Amino acid sequence: MFLTQDLPPEVRPVMSDLKTVLEEIARLNQSKIKVTYLDPNKDQGAATEARNYGIQALQFSSVKSDKFEVQTGYFGLALVYGEKSEVLPVASDVGNLEYFLMSAIKRLSSDKIPAVALADENSSETQILRGVLGKSYKFSSAAIGGNSPLPAEADTLIIVDPKSKFDEKSLNKLKEWLKSGKGVIALVDKVGVDQNLRSTGISQSNIESVWIDYGIEIENKLVVDEESAIANFQSQNGSFITRYSYWPQIRPENINPNIPALSGIDSLMLAWASPIKLSDDKVQTMFSSSQKSEVDDSFSDLSPEKQFNAGANGEKRVLGVIRTEGVKLAVIGDSDFIKDQFVVSSRQNMNLLLNLVDYFSQETDLLSIRSKSLKSSPLRAIPEGLKMTVKGVNIAAPLVILVVSWLVAKMLRERSKKDFG
Template sequence: MKFEFSLNRNQEKALSSSLSLVLVIGILVLVNSLAARYFWRLDLTRNKAFTLSWASKNLVGGLDDRLLVKAYFTDDLPAPYNEYRRQLEDTLAEYSMYGKGRFDYEFINPNKSMDYEQEAMAYGVQPMQFNVIEADEYRVKTGYMGLVILYEDKSEVVPFISEVETLEYALTSRFQKITSPRQLKVGFYYEEDSTPQLLENLEIVSQPLSEIYDLVYVDPSEIDTTLDVLVLAGVQSGLSDYALYRIDQAVMHGVKVLFMHDLAMINAQGFQVMPIESGLEKLLGHYGIELGSSFVADLQAKRISVQSQQGAYTISNIIDYPFIPVSSDLGESVITSNLGQLTLPFVTSLSISPNRVDQLQVDTLARSSDNSWLVQNIYDINPFQQFSPGSEKGPFDLALAVQGDFTSFFQGEMPPARPADSANAGFEGLEEIDQIDDVQAARMLLVGSSNAIMSGFVMDNTMVDFFLNAIDWLAQSDTLISIRSRAAGVTPLRDIGENSRNMIKYAIILGLPVFVAISSLVIFRFRKKRTQRVYQ
């Protein structure tokens, strides 16, 4: 017996639709299953700001023990904070994917349980108040949006996630700190009589630095081989020979040094100048690094607001101030990658001695523009003067990264005597350093101004990121540089010249009306021809 099976047209359509539906559902289930196993994201931002860097992937991929992130987040936070949880969850999921089973995270709503709330506050995650408008009613809501990182018997806390643009840096920097067997030690040189003011001025860089490194403030007696990096910034008086000896021997023992040399102390309110002779000139000169004796002025400069008195009125003037050069020529070093530009107030030039050029590896980190020049009279920084380029024109190097072999400034000499007034100079209980005459493969970084990192002069976060990158490079801890720089980039506009600017300006002014007139004429003629065809 022979059976035949046939469908009419409607049945064929129904069967085809059913099979298509089953196929679509199957594809969706497969895609969902793959998405649960594999993380994938299309990131079209210039610096891949929403994708984990290789440094973060390598860090969590090399964990020796289980790392747990406890995120304390209140549900239904007001905008824009309601999006912070989603971004944090996506980022932690990506960390977990590369963590090879040793990276875990969980979200906890402290508002649901008193125990959770006490646990969050015990770790250091404090409640925040948010303004909420619901049903035409204004009220204040208490919530949490922080996290704690647990690894072995250590913990690191992020009390409040204030922005998502730097989320990867905030997390990876703490992951690195908590998983490192030894925390690197950075010493800030300070002078006894200027300590309070110096600490206040440096707070803008010392606070983020302390989140990564063991930060200490050292006088000459505390400059020793336990430091990984020594920072000399804001030196306001002449260094004694003994202080120079301790710095020199730190270099010889392998301590990396950041020299931020100031030509003068600047009173930005009254535009007054007090020259400084720190003694670093002769020490660095022996190493083959020459410090300029003039300010670098540049027509590519920062704009400042200056008030002037005209009769009974106070007038605010916005002017380009050449004594605050803006460098957009940052070389190709990892230290300055993606930073875009650096602002360096009252900076002096740097150069390498001719007899050391072939012996040192030098990377230029910041250079002034072609429209820069040297100002010999450093006492006149009046912003209302008529600025005109001098005879010694740029560009000039403003920041250098130097690597190479060095000999001691005190080679073949007896160590200088300690200061007589040791009780007040911080030399009591001093532990002597074994004198060494040379060092190989040393690293040092030089900037022609420390004003660039002082709170009264810092005009954007780019210089802060540059400073932190410099410390990372000196400490040979490059993990965070690429992450920090991705969120810090300031892309300056390229100077196209006066003629090109005028062409673009007049093209916009005249081009739009001409375009509209021509377009109208074309449309008119087209409609006229179409009307004639209709009548014909």
């Protein structure tokens, strides 16, 4: 561990967390795991060693003697195993330090690293996903269409927002991949939505024929849910914050705890998700919307001002499924949830995808570690009637207290007059 003592305040919480995790890991096997702290600012040899590992010095401002000074410091971690080494970018919070540490240790000590391929037609929207996959696995890009084969070394293929119509040869390529025992994680937007919250219509991709054969069909509808995420919108009168019914917030009671890939996942946030229809009992539901949800099959008004009340028509809608009997296949009726815009505000979205990769790659021992990352526990939506009651009580309570206090004081004064009158 290359660590300078006088680091800026914003880095210290991560530094403290990292030290704690390193101590816990070292205690697991003190004879084989050794943690060493080096300060390159005090040891020129340590500075040279840090540079050899590719760890660069950090520059930050500090105030000394009422003057701003630019200082140089180090905060980097190199894992060394024999002749192999790996550097982790610990200067910024990577989300789950313990998971990335154990994942890196596993890569260094293992002869085989799980390989994953990503097929996304718009890679500019999945830069965070690509970065995380590159840190955790042997990563490569893939194309379902065309004459190029899918990466032979990959164990799992992630498909994000397929829009193309594929020829029979390309579809057969994907079918053969599944038949060979390799995994597929498909994240599909069945109904497109543009930046102006207007529907761009139903996807014309024919890729769904691959998983229809396994009893999975994504419907041409959008789920609207009272248990929804809060979003910030712009209007002519400025910005405003509100619950957006087209962004379902998946709560713990609607997540299947019996599936190992959902270990530690207690909250997800989807965007413009479509329900999934199952026609084979070998398919398991991973998660669903709340009982207060229904479907929209017109897409005529996707604005946040639209009033929605499921009422008696409300019921749970399946949004993510998995099949592991005879095939490794997971399908989610939304791809936006893993794109850069959304994954930064819902870390467990990323955890779910990585869990699925590990599950299909048989790396199940890492699932419980990743689940220790920061969890989101969304508040349950409060009925309007209860909101008004609570608001009324909050307004009335101070007045009641004042009146009661005045009455008590008056009674005490009158009693005092009688006693001394």
